[in-house]
Amino acid sequence: xxxxxxxxxxxxxxxxxxxxxxxxxxxxxxxxxxxxxxxxxxxxxxxxxxxxxxxxxxxxxxxxxxxxxxxxxxxxxxxxxxxxxxxxxxxxxxxxxxxxxxxxxxxxxxxxxxxxxxxxxxxxxxxxxxxxxxxxxxxxxxxxxxxxxxxxxxxxxxxxxxxxxxxxxxxxxxxxxxxxxxxxxxxxxxxxxxxxxxxxxxxxxxxxxxxxxxxxxxxxxxxxxxxxxxxxxxxxxxxxxxxxxxxxxxxxxxxxxxxxxxxxxxxxxxxxxxxxxxxxxxxxxxxxxxxxxxxxxxxxxxxxxxxxxxxxxxxxxxxxxxxxxxxxxxxxxxxxxxxxxxxxxxxxxxxxxxxxxxxxxxxxxxxxxxxxxxxxxxxxxxxxxxxxxxxxxxxxxxxxxxxxxxxxxxxxxxxxxxxxxxxxxxxxxxxxxxxxxxxxxxxxxxxxxxxxxxxxxxxxxxxxxxxxxxxxxxxxxxxxxxxxxxxxxxx
Numbered sequence: 001x002x003x004x005x006x007x008x009x010x011x012x013x014x015x016x017x018x019x020x021x022x023x024x025x026x027x028x029x030x031x032x033x034x035x036x037x038x039x040x041x042x043x044x045x046x047x048x049x050x051x052x053x054x055x056x057x058x059x060x061x062x063x064x065x066x067x068x069x070x071x072x073x074x075x076x077x078x079x080x081x082x083x084x085x086x087x088x089x090x091x092x093x094x095x096x097x098x099x100x101x102x103x104x105x106x107x108x109x110x111x112x113x114x115x116x117x118x119x120x121x122x123x124x125x126x127x128x129x130x131x132x133x134x135x136x137x138x139x140x141x142x143x144x145x146x147x148x149x150x151x152x153x154x155x156x157x158x159x160x161x162x163x164x165x166x167x168x169x170x171x172x173x174x175x176x177x178x179x180x181x182x183x184x185x186x187x188x189x190x191x192x193x194x195x196x197x198x199x200x201x202x203x204x205x206x207x208x209x210x211x212x213x214x215x216x217x218x219x220x221x222x223x224x225x226x227x228x229x230x231x232x233x234x235x236x237x238x239x240x241x242x243x244x245x246x247x248x249x250x251x252x253x254x255x256x257x258x259x260x261x262x263x264x265x266x267x268x269x270x271x272x273x274x275x276x277x278x279x280x281x282x283x284x285x286x287x288x289x290x291x292x293x294x295x296x297x298x299x300x301x302x303x304x305x306x307x308x309x310x311x312x313x314x315x316x317x318x319x320x321x322x323x324x325x326x327x328x329x330x331x332x333x334x335x336x337x338x339x340x341x342x343x344x345x346x347x348x349x350x351x352x353x354x355x356x357x358x359x360x361x362x363x364x365x366x367x368x369x370x371x372x373x374x375x376x377x378x379x380x381x382x383x384x385x386x387x388x389x390x391x392x393x394x395x396x397x398x399x400x401x402x403x404x405x406x407x408x409x410x411x412x413x414x415x416x417x418x419x420x421x422x423x424x425x426x427x428x429x430x431x432x433x434x435x436x437x438x439x440x441x442x443x444x445x446x447x448x449x450x451x452x453x454x455x456x457x458x459x460x461x462x463x464x465x466x467x468x469x470x471x472x473x474x475x476x477x478x479x480x481x482x483x484x485x486x487x488x489x490x491x
Contacts, residue, residue: 001023001026001027001030001154001155002027002103002106002153002154002155002156002157002158003027003030003031003106003158004024004027004028004030004031004033004102004103004105004106004154005031005032005106005109005110006031006102006105006106006109007028007031007032007033007067007068008031008032008033009032009033010033010034010067010068011033011034011035011036011065011066011067012028012033012034012035012036012066012067012068012069012070013035013036013037013038013058013061013063013066013068013069013070013085013089013094014028014035014036014037014038014069014070015037015038015039015058015069015070015071015072015075015083015085016039016071016072016074016075017037017038017039017041017044017045017047017048017072018044018072018074019152019155020072020073020098020099020152020153020154021037021039021070021072021099022037022048022051022053023099023152023154023155024070024072024098024099024102024154025037025048025053025070026154027099027102027154028070028102031106033067034054035053035054035070036054036055036056036058036061037053037054037055037056038055038056038057038058038085058085058088059084059088063088063089063091063092063094064092066089066092066094067094068094068095068096068097069085069086069088069089069094069095069096069097070097070098070099070102071083071085071086071096071097071098071176072098073098073099073170073172073173073175073176074172076197077096077172077175077176078175078198078199078203079196079197079198079199079203080196080197095178096176097176097177097178098172098173098175098176098177099152099153099154099173100147100153100167100169100173100174100176100177100180101176101177101178101179101180102154103153103154104177104178104179104180104181105179108179108181110158111158111159114159114163114164114165115164115165115183115184115308116164116165116167116181116182116183116184117132117164117165117166117167117182117183117184117185117186117304117308118147118167118168118169118180118182118184118185118186118211119132119166119167119168119169119186119188119300119304120168120169120170120171120174120185120186120187120188120208120211121186121187121188121189121190121208121224122188122189122190122191122192122193122348122350122351123188123189123191123293123346123348123350123351123354124188124189124293124294124296124297124300125148125149125168125169125170125188126148126149126168126325126328126345127294127297127324127325127328128168128186128188128297128300128301129145129147129149129166129167129168130145130149130322130325131297131298131301131318131319131322132145132166132300132301132304132305133145133166134318134321134322135301135302135304135305135310135315135318135319135322136164136166136304136305136308136310136318137318138314138317138318138321139305139310139311139314139315139318141164141308141310142159142163142164143163143164143165143166144156144157144159144163144164144165144166145165145166145167146165146167146168147167147168147169147173148167148168148169148170148173149168153165153167164308166304169211171193171194171197171198171204171207171208172194172197172207174207174208174210174211175198175207175210177210177213178213179214180210180211180213180214181213181214181215181216181219182211182212182215182219183219183220183308184219184220184221184222184304184307184308185211185212185215185219185220185221185222185243186211186221186222186300186303186304187208187209187211187212187221187222187223187224187230187233188224188296188297188300189224189226189227189230189296189350190204190205190208190227190229190230190233191227191229191348191350191377192204192348192350192374193348193350193371194371195371196371205229209233212237212241212243215241215242215243216242216243217242217243217244218244219243219244220243220244220245220246220304220307221237221241221243221244221245221246222245222246222247222248222300222303222304222307223237223245223246223247223248224247224248224249224296224300225247225248225249225254225257226249226250226251226296234247244307246258246269246303246306246307248296248299248300248303249296249299250292250295250296250299251292253266253268254268255268256268256269257269257303258299258300258302258303258306259299260283260292260295260296260298260299261279263282263283263284263295264279264281264282264283264284265279265280265281265282265283265295265298265299265302265316265319266278266279266280267280267302267306267312269303269306280302280312280313280315280316281316281319281320283295283298283319286298286319286320286322287324287331288322288323288324289319289322289324290329290358291329291354291355291357291358292354292357292358293351293354293357293358294329298319301319302315302316302319305318325345326342326451326454327342327343327344327345327450327451327454328343328345329341329343329355329358330342330343330454330458332457332458332461333461333462335461335464335466336426336466337432337433338422338425338426338428338433338434338435339359339432339433339434339435340434340435340457340461341355341359341434341435341436341437341438342437342454342457342458343355343436343437343438343439344437344438344439344443344450344451344453344454344457345450345454346438346439346440347368347371347439347440347441347442347443347450348371348440348441349374349375349376349377349378349440350377351438351440352366352377352378352438352439352440353377353378353380353381355436355438356378356381356382356384356385356436356438357380357381357384359384359434359436360384360431360432360434361384361386361428361430361431361432361433361434362384362385362386362433362434362436363385363386363387363389363421363422363424363425363428363433363434363435363436364385364387364388364389364421364436364438365388365389365391365411365414365417365418365421365435365436365437365438365439365457366388366389366390366391366394366398366438366439366440366441367390367391367392367393367394367395367398367439367440367441368391368392368393368394368439368440368441368442368443368444368445368446368447368453369392369393369394369441369442369443369444369445370393370394370397370398370440370441370442371441371442375398375401375402375440378402378440379405382402382405382406385406386407386424386428386433387406387407387408387409387421387424388402388406388407388408388409389408389409389411389416389417389418389420389421390408390409390410390411390417391411391412391413391414391416391417391439391446392412392413392439392441392445392446393441393445394440394441395410395411395412396410398440413446414437414446414453414456414457414460415460418435418457418460418461421435422435422464435461437453437454437457439453
């Protein structure tokens with residue numbers, strides 16, 4: 001745990017007793033602060049009290065004594081409306097911050113020169129964060145990885161300044177951060193997500209752009225320019241930003257940037273205005289980086305490594321060695337010629353579209369609790385879907401939106417959907433079938449989180465009765481190769 005000493009001798013309120021909220025309270029207490037905690041969940045309050053924390057309803061405290069409210073990132077700060085604890089803090093003139101802000105203040109006090117990489121974006125954050133950590137470790141750099149992936153930020157270890165933090169930051173966390181100052185800030189991509197929590201797309205974009213706050217001329221901003229929002233931001237920073245800029249892209253050449261063409265990664269960082277002539281690494285054989293969306297993740301992680309001084313070939317070696325993350329295009333099994341892929345982390349249509357773009361002959365399991373986002377990103381890839389099996393609250397609206405384009409079954413729950421998808425995929429004799437869980441929805445209608453949904457899928461696949469392989473035949477009678485397609489962006 002990182003002790004937070006910047007509030008020593010002061011009293012703080014802490015609302016939200018999930019893992020990050022409890023760690024924030026512990027870090028503050030360890031650093032010499034007095035903390036009163038609360039949650040809307042009575043069981044969580046009782047458990048915190050049993051653990052020795054001071055619990056009190058924040059509606060009953062004297063806010064004049066409170067130096068700051070530490071709000072868990074899952075608690076609404078502004079939209080759809082501020083949580084009552086945030087309202088009380090605002091009325092009392094008390095600042096509202098999160099655990100990322102506590103880390104940033106402690107870093108500014110005791111380890112200002114400790115390099116700090118932060119990664120955000122709508123899709124691909126976790127993969128890019130883990131991949132960046134792997135590339136840097138492979139180059140011999142001491143790295144701690146956390147934030148919105150793995151360990152919460154305050155559960156990391158205090159480290160000497162020569163070590164480096166690589167953090168995934170969500171829009172919720174960024175909204176609660178004021179003194180954030182990144183040595184390297186990465187914005188992967190920007191598309192509609194969490195609009196209810198940010199009051200619309202403009203609020204969401206403002207939250208994401210907070211990752212660039214307080215950067216200095218020696219710092220780096222890596223911006224993905226594959227989408228219109230990223231391109232506009234890059235152009236704006238080019239005329240007004242203090243930091244060094246590095247664009248990255250898939251499917252287009254860049255001067256002074258990192259880009260991927262036909263699955264090959266090119267590095268034009270040190271070439272002035274000269275285009276790169278030879279690729280640094282071919283990403284296509286790397287199974288953990290399948291698909292154009294993962295090529296974007298690879299370009300970003302490679303760019304971070306290069307910005308921090310890692311040699312091109314060392315960074316390329318790290319890409320080749322990467323093994324991938326659970327619930328993100330995770331190959332679960334191949335049984336009887338049918339591949340099973342767990343992409344439970346695809347909680348919005350943009351992310352699910354990236355999975356659909358990466359395979360052919362898909363038996364697609366989708367649905368859950370829909371977010372306020374159009375299904376339009378999915379439409380270009382529906383010709384790859386042989387049948388959609390729809391679950392959860394989204395089953396009926398997804399069926400209405402998709403039925404004219406692809407056969408749909410309202411399966412209701414994951415177990416039923418998998419059983420139906422397996423039956424159809426095993427009967428497919430035309431090619432390599434893929435049963436793909438890529439929900440395009442949040443999980444909270446039927447599961448605690450996307451990890452629980454993905455774990456349930458893997459358990460169900462593991463319990464399937466074995467099936468003898470039935471390879472499809474081509475016109476000459478030879479087995480057709482079972483291999484998912486890799487698709488270039490921009491198709």
